[in-house]
Amino acid sequence: MSDFITLSLFASMLHLSIPVILPMLGGLLCERSGVVNIGLEGMMLGGAFGGVAFSYLTGNPWLGLAGAMSTGALAGGLLAVMSVSLRGDQVIGSTAINLIGAGLTAALVPIIWGIDGTTPSVPKVPTPPLPLVGDLPLIGPLLAEFSLIDIIAFGLVFLVWWVLMRTDMGLRLRACGESAVAADAAGIDVTRVRFIAVTLSGVLAALGGAYLSIVTLDLFQASMTQGRGFLALAAMVFGKWRVGPAFLVCLGFGLADAVALRAQIFTDDLPHDLLFALPYVLALVALATFVGRASGPADVGKPFRRA
């Protein structure tokens, strides 16, 4: 058992949680501003695809990452136009994003590469371990498992929390989610704040997708996000729309993933598919049993129009 619970299990948990954490941050920003976003999955797929495509076309994985962010901004912007500017139904709008994200990316693979399903390898973002930290006592060996890009991902958790809870912009954003009318009366441009938040959620979700496709792997495969966008949504709800708790839930999903991977090596008896369903089962159980009445932002889901 001591072989099972090791430093590398812990490291693997952190790695596996990143592609859930990033879209969770996006979803949280979006919903705290008052817009329901169940389109995270589609935005992730867009980002995963955009990253691979741009990396392939430019030969530079960093430009691939930039491409993924642009794709996410496009997907987020599309949702913002539908649900904020045109005041369409937010659930239907984000469902459309999911459908477009899954369909379009799968259809573009054969158009660009001439083959169905999985793309060939493309240049991936280099992940050299951080210099020097390996020599630190205690946490050194753990930190040595991470590259700059991982640290940035975890830094974003703090950054989103800081902006949301400690700055004027965050207060404005939360005000739009709690009561658009009150925010408007206080001179806040609700439409603009929500538009920006929804677009940003696309960027963050796309980064999560790109982390899978050009950081962890070096290819794109249709539906490769495997519902992580929805897991992110579950983490956000389970964390009651708060950054800290939602982050912990993401780590929990990461741990379940890591354990499933591990168990695969240690036992042959358990069917692998069942093990990989673990995070999803966990999400279901968590949402059904522990959450109780989830308390989201009061004005979420309601399009805003000035009287």
Add this chain to the structure above:
Amino acid sequence: MSAPSVHKAAAIRLTGIDKRFGAVHANRAIDLSVAPGSIHGLLGENGAGKSTLMKILFGMIHADEGRVEIDGTPVAFRSSAEALSAGIGMVQQHFSLIPAFSVVENLIMGRARGSVLSRLTRKLDLKAAAERAQELSDRFGFGIDPLAKVATLSVGARQKVEILKALWGGARTLVLDEPTAALSPPEADELYAVLHRLRSEGTTIVLISHKMPEIMHLCDRVTVLRDGAVVGEAELAGQALDEPAVRQPIEAALVNMMIGRDKPELPERAPLEGPVILDIRGLTDGTRLGPIDLKVHGGEIVAVVGVEGNGQSELVELLMGLRKARDGMIGIDNHNVVDWPTQRRLDAGLAHISEDRHATGVADTMSLIDNASIGFVDGAPFSGSPLSLSQKQRRIFTEVLIEQHKVRTPSPDLPMASLSGGNQQKLVVGRELARAPRLMIAAQPTRGLDIGSTVAVQDALLRLRAEGNAVLLLSLDLNEVFAIADRLVVLRKGRIVGTMQSADFDIDQIGRWMSGAVEHVATKPEETDPQTLEAAS
């Protein structure tokens, strides 16, 4: 307060304000001048144009014609933000606070200036803001904790936070739209004290209200609007309003100006003593209400009063069968109906004027005919069986209701939403009366209605009483309770903490019961057990 000096520029001067919304002429060439440092009342019925006028002042609506001057300087506000920066603050009827935020967060929301980058990175200084808020609160006697979450505050405290918010923005002139509509008498008194304090510090206040005692108590001068036009003004400062001989003629004249005729009088009512119709014993829902005991006799109107949210809605839902009782019994005409479904209770003679007309009273998009004939399933006056409704009978039924209750509408085929609130309510009341109820539960039956409609609804309840039926009235308006109730009970935190016969009605005692400030119980309430008294003290 001295009379406004001719030499000082008016704090607000509106000249020839005219505004049309389509066919509605909302403001007709209105002139209004408010002296600095005074409290100026704006009196009028619903739809008289008060709110429109103030929204024009505040830059939320643009006038078709007319001029606005602030402190002698002509202005043309394009938005409420511009009005705010010119020192005009408005407290709307609907709260514009965010319950999930603290008081201080509500105050600073949207106020920060500076570059986007600094607002994105620099830490909000909540501590300094809280100190400033505390200072303001102490100066004007608000007694508000700036770090408290708004959701935990009472309605009265929220009203003060609204005012604090306007002052925070630098308002020197405050416009208050019906500020005491949802307050208990002690809360309203506290608010009056705050307004007096503000005036003595030099703040100019415009008070929109249709409550006569409030106008008489607070205002230095009052302007009366009717049908979009100024119909009169009165100077109140310097009058000996404590003398009934001075006050009553002024009040009568103001009411006459406001509604265009003398106030309709309610008929005299003789005491009636019928059998017990409603008999509640030990009723509780296990959370928000009870256990309570309450009897209502035939020929009696019993009012349930209390600060909003002290179990009134729960009581209504329990009686209607919309909420499950944990314990206790509800007797209607000697049947225990506590386990009966709603329809069976209606058949047993229950009727209900609901508190929130839009949520549970009417279907906005359906026609008057549909709304009038809804809810009659068995023995309806227009159907032989539940499966076939006679269109003709329904139309006749609706036309009779419209006629009887003076509902103003061009046609019964129009959607309910085309009616004014007062006319919608008259139709609802008519529909419920048509059930020939033994027990009428009237929840806020006149909220938001003008004087004419209010008297019509109250008159209908009194006629029901005269026929020997029971009425349970839930009202936030004590004037209404005093006008028509035979007895009142005070509900606080889900318990009955006091009861009083109409002959002994004492507003101060009721206020103490409502706010829970009962040090010694002066009159011994009947029908309360020791447990409830304990809860009250």
